[in-house]
Amino acid sequence: MRVGSGFDVHAFGRGDHVMLGGVRVPHSQGVVAYSDGDVLLHALCDALLGAAGLGDIGQHFPNSDPQWRGASSDRFITHAVALLRERGYSIVNVDLTLICEAPRLSAHRDQILNSIVRLLGIPDDAVNLKATTTEKMGYIGRREGLAAEAVVLIVRS
Ligand code: MG
Numbered sequence: 604m605r606v607g608s609g610f611d612v613h614a615f616g617r618g619d620h621v622m623l624g625g626v627r628v629p630h631s632q633g634v635v636a637y638s639d640g641d642v643l644l645h646a647l648c649d650a651l652l653g654a655a656g657l658g659d660i661g662q663h664f665p666n667s668d669p670q671w672r673g674a675s676s677d678r679f680i681t682h683a684v685a686l687l688r689e690r691g692y693s694i695v696n697v698d699l700t701l702i703c704e705a706p707r708l709s710a711h712r713d714q715i716l717n718s719i720v721r722l723l724g725i726p727d728d729a730v731n732l733k734a735t736t737t738e739k740m741g742y743i744g745r746r747e748g749l750a751a752e753a754v755v756l757i758v759r760s
Contacts, residue, residue, distance in 0.1 A: 604695065607654025607755045611645035614748040621706065621749070624699075624715035624732070625677050625722060630706045634748070637666040637673075642751040643699055643715070643732075644676035644722075650753035651683040655692055680722045687757060694725050695756040701734045703749035708734035 618633015622641040634640035648660045657663075664671045664679055687694070697719070701708055708715070712732055719730050737743045743750060 605654045607650040609646035609649030609753040611642045612750040613640040625718040641676035646751040646753035648679040650755040654757045692757040693760040696729045698731045698754045700752045
């Protein structure tokens with residue numbers, strides 16, 4: 604068994620929604636990002652790559668490469684999952700934490716969970732999604748951006 608962790612942050616910017624776990628969540632702002640700025644999927648991608656010892660998201664999808672401009676982060680996850688499968692790994696479970704003051708996760712949690720379960724091709728109970736704030740402290744507390752953490756356990760099947 605191998606464990607991987609991931610962390611990602613994006614600043615809020617112009618826009619009317621944020622992408623979270625592949626789901627479009629309405630918000631008073633968007634995020635500043637080269638891709639679609641999906642913090643949950645970026646943290647998840649890094650955790651998947653980390654668990655398999657495959658570096659990080661920036662090595663696989665460099666933001667100097669125009670093909671990733673505005674890219675849907677689903678593609679990052681699909682690619683990472685394929686790399687793991689090629690190496691004989693399967694995912695045991697995934698634990699994700701969204702860290703922000705807004706948007707609130709609760710109204711979108713089921714949809715996001717379903718999206719991630721579908722992307723990873725694993726059972727419903729293998730994905731857990733949590734949310735927290737920073738008690739109004741720091742850049743997240745000032746609503747300047749949002750962050751996510753991911754932990755993934757994989758096993759060679
Ligand atoms: Mg990112």
